Amino acid sequence: MSASQPPTQKGPSIEGLTPFFIAITICAPLWGVMVSQAVAYYRTYQNDSKYLKILVGACVVLSTAQLATLAYTVYFWMIVCRNPANYEFLGILGNSLVVVPAYITYFLTSVVQCFYAMRVWFISGKQLWLVATLVVLAITQLVGGFALVSYMTTINNIVAVYSKFNHISGSIELGSSMICDILISASLWWYLRRSRGVVFGRTKKAIDTLILQAVNIGLLTNIIALVNLVTWLAAPESSFTWAVFHFSLGKIYVNSMLVSLNAREKIRHNMGGKDNSAYLAASTLDIDGTCIRHGGSDFEMGTRGEGANSTSAY
Numbered sequence: 001m002s003a004s005q006p007p008t009q010k011g012p013s014i015e016g017l018t019p020f021f022i023a024i025t026i027c028a029p030l031w032g033v034m035v036s037q038a039v040a041y042y043r044t045y046q047n048d049s050k051y052l053k054i055l056v057g058a059c060v061v062l063s064t065a066q067l068a069t070l071a072y073t074v075y076f077w078m079i080v081c082r083n084p085a086n087y088e089f090l091g092i093l094g095n096s097l098v099v100v101p102a103y104i105t106y107f108l109t110s111v112v113q114c115f116y117a118m119r120v121w122f123i124s125g126k127q128l129w130l131v132a133t134l135v136v137l138a139i140t141q142l143v144g145g146f147a148l149v150s151y152m153t154t155i156n157n158i159v160a161v162y163s164k165f166n167h168i169s170g171s172i173e174l175g176s177s178m179i180c181d182i183l184i185s186a187s188l189w190w191y192l193r194r195s196r197g198v199v200f201g202r203t204k205k206a207i208d209t210l211i212l213q214a215v216n217i218g219l220l221t222n223i224i225a226l227v228n229l230v231t232w233l234a235a236p237e238s239s240f241t242w243a244v245f246h247f248s249l250g251k252i253y254v255n256s257m258l259v260s261l262n263a264r265e266k267i268r269h270n271m272g273g274k275d276n277s278a279y280l281a282a283s284t285l286d287i288d289g290t291c292i293r294h295g296g297s298d299f300e301m302g303t304r305g306e307g308a309n310s311t312s313a314y
Contacts, residue, residue, distance in 0.1 A: 019242070020077070021074050022075050033255055044263070044265055056261070112256065137179055138184070141173050143190070151163065192214070213263065
């Protein structure tokens, strides 16, 4: 019998909660990357909209809070609960902060998905039905995740994640999130690919870069979400392997958003900057000069003044 688990304890063992510790070791470096990306963003894109700056700052603050509360949860369950007097609190939600990082993960996922939906809105020529579908899926993910965590708080034990209700709400949450990511990547790929036919040279290479970026981001988030779903549905109640992927997912979403925002300067440089008068609106580029906008079935060319400031972030 394990010395860290009393014979009368009903719930997870300390060893069984190890995936939460592993999640910390993954989330911590991802948080470091996020902070460096955020610093680079604020230094490079000072002319961006104040609303976008607030969005980036809010995501960084929430992601930091997620890591801090998850770290406290691991400390409480693996250090404090090793004391025999605290065995009864092992896996109990009310004495840890595990619900906080869970809520934040679902919220950050929804926010970043809506960010990409806004990008699709611009690059698709404001296709309302498409963007509405993406937003509904993002909100469904959020509601499903919040319902899952809220139900766990009523049971007040981490093992409630395997209840029948949470199998349904969790499957809805992960399923809608995966579909949303697939549609975002497919939409960006489709509309950017169509734009290649009316541009040439460095602009075409920039579009190829954006297509590759969209596909890679969607592929990464979907793989992690799929592994999260499989390890959760197939795992016994004593296993919490899914936690490794669940808590990492929020950091990956925020990092993907920051990477896409910071990529604008590199793409502008590759296109020749202002000297080349190249501008790609609606695709996370802010470059003065020639504007290529999707206007229905094709792309139309327009010209921006040389003195224009960066305003579009999508």
